[in-house]
Amino acid sequence: MHYDLIIEGGTCVLPWGEVATGIGVRDGRIASLSAAATDEAGERIDARGLHVLPGLIDPHVHLRDPGDASIESIPTGTRAAALGGITTVFDMPNTAPAITDAEMLSWKQQYASRESWTDFAMYVGATRGNTEALGDYERLDGVCAVKLFAGSSTGDLMIEDDDGIERVMQLGRRRIAFHSEDEYRLQERRRLFRSGDPYDSHRLWRDEECAFLGTRRIMALARRTRRAAHILHVSTAEELEYLQAFRDIATVEVLVNHLTQVAPECYERLAGLAVMNPPIRDARHFEASWRAVRDGTVDTIGSDHAPHSLAAKAKPWPDCPAGLPGVQTLVPLMLDHVNAGRLSLGRMVDLMAAGPARVYDLVGKGRIAAGNDADFTLVDLRARRRIENSWIASPIGWTPFDGMTVTGWPVATIVRGEAVMRDDEILGAPRGRLAHFAA
Ligand code: DOR
Numbered sequence: 001m002h003y004d005l006i007i008e009g010g011t012c013v014l015p016w017g018e019v020a021t022g023i024g025v026r027d028g029r030i031a032s033l034s035a036a037a038t039d040e041a042g043e044r045i046d047a048r049g050l051h052v053l054p055g056l057i058d059p060h061v062h063l064r065d066p067g068d069a070s071i072e073s074i075p076t077g078t079r080a081a082a083l084g085g086i087t088t089v090f091d092m093p094n095t096a097p098a099i100t101d102a103e104m105l106s107w108k109q110q111y112a113s114r115e116s117w118t119d120f121a122m123y124v125g126a127t128r129g130n131t132e133a134l135g136d137y138e139r140l141d142g143v144c145a146v147k148l149f150a151g152s153s154t155g156d157l158m159i160e161d162d163d164g165i166e167r168v169m170q171l172g173r174r175r176i177a178f179h180s181e182d183e184y185r186l187q188e189r190r191r192l193f194r195s196g197d198p199y200d201s202h203r204l205w206r207d208e209e210c211a212f213l214g215t216r217r218i219m220a221l222a223r224r225t226r227r228a229a230h231i232l233h234v235s236t237a238e239e240l241e242y243l244q245a246f247r248d249i250a251t252v253e254v255l256v257n258h259l260t261q262v263a264p265e266c267y268e269r270l271a272g273l274a275v276m277n278p279p280i281r282d283a284r285h286f287e288a289s290w291r292a293v294r295d296g297t298v299d300t301i302g303s304d305h306a307p308h309s310l311a312a313k314a315k316p317w318p319d320c321p322a323g324l325p326g327v328q329t330l331v332p333l334m335l336d337h338v339n340a341g342r343l344s345l346g347r348m349v350d351l352m353a354a355g356p357a358r359v360y361d362l363v364g365k366g367r368i369a370a371g372n373d374a375d376f377t378l379v380d381l382r383a384r385r386r387i388e389n390s391w392i393a394s395p396i397g398w399t400p401f402d403g404m405t406v407t408g409w410p411v412a413t414i415v416r417g418e419a420v421m422r423d424d425e426i427l428g429a430p431r432g433r434l435a436h437f438a439a
């Protein structure tokens, strides 16, 4: 047998368990799960001592493109993703201008196809003005879903009322991704802003009920319209329990931030660098998030990579923008959680590869199987490394996890059979392609 590439000697995390085997790749696809030392190959990767995972996906990034390239852009953000062991990103539409019409979608399809280091998918933002066209937009190449902000966050994309949300749900048919915080409650609670303890004010303002109320409203509409919903960054114990009764219609994302940081400690240590929407909450919600990872409630884990400049984040809240970078640190942090016994490696792969594929109907990725794209994340589960600002490839140059030592590190990122990153080095040229979704 002749392959373009054989990855040999590693422990492969297959859908049915861990197996020590060689993987043969031909024409960018997985050709064999039993490639042998006697088979010929154009290139061989020695994975002894490493785990070979299906290419890990970050289904929630904000790469700010178009926008301010000194903060982030598609080339810099996907470079950061590749350095962090991510093979495909799903990029959010709240850019400047936003991705809400055919012209911007077409621009982004072409631009990402030229400049992305990883494979790439994009959300299309829902607005009152484009609602009638969303059923067409959601089927365009590389579009993973409609994103609907039901509560205000960075940018001005929002449809906050039931009628507006229901209209979006009535048109088109693919799963819709929701930012679920109730805008009316957010507005009403603005009077609670206090000075003196600005970061606590953020958390008290966008309280648990803002998120829970938003999710209850969306679930009522999803049931009525029979339209599937993906609730992004679920952050409360209440929602996680509630959503178990909606498995027929709803899927659940939890962020690595909510699984790694706890209030009030994070605000005392990081001040504005811990401010995001929905906020990092107290230990009760942190524990509930981990329970939901372990009991199967959670379908996907994302970073919600949302870079802002250090200067902006140093402003006292409410002038401090919400959002934290994270695409580059997602895999190291999750591997550290695996090593700490908080979840198994198999569950991590389920959440970060198979999960996004299932939720968004992504085809040809998400599991190591013959015929699928040859996307792999090779990890050294024993490597101990310090996460440092100097390692961060995004132009903003900071991470809330600076100084944290983790066990477990991505050592190679392989996209359709070509190594994009090995041992902290970016290789070759941007070769990312648009991901494919079942219509
Ligand atoms: O904290 C956040 N930052 N939450 C969001 O919903 C948007 C994001 C951003 O784009 O900055």
Ligand code: ZN
Residues within 6 Å of the ligand: 060, 062, 092, 304, 306
């Ligand atoms: Zn987000």
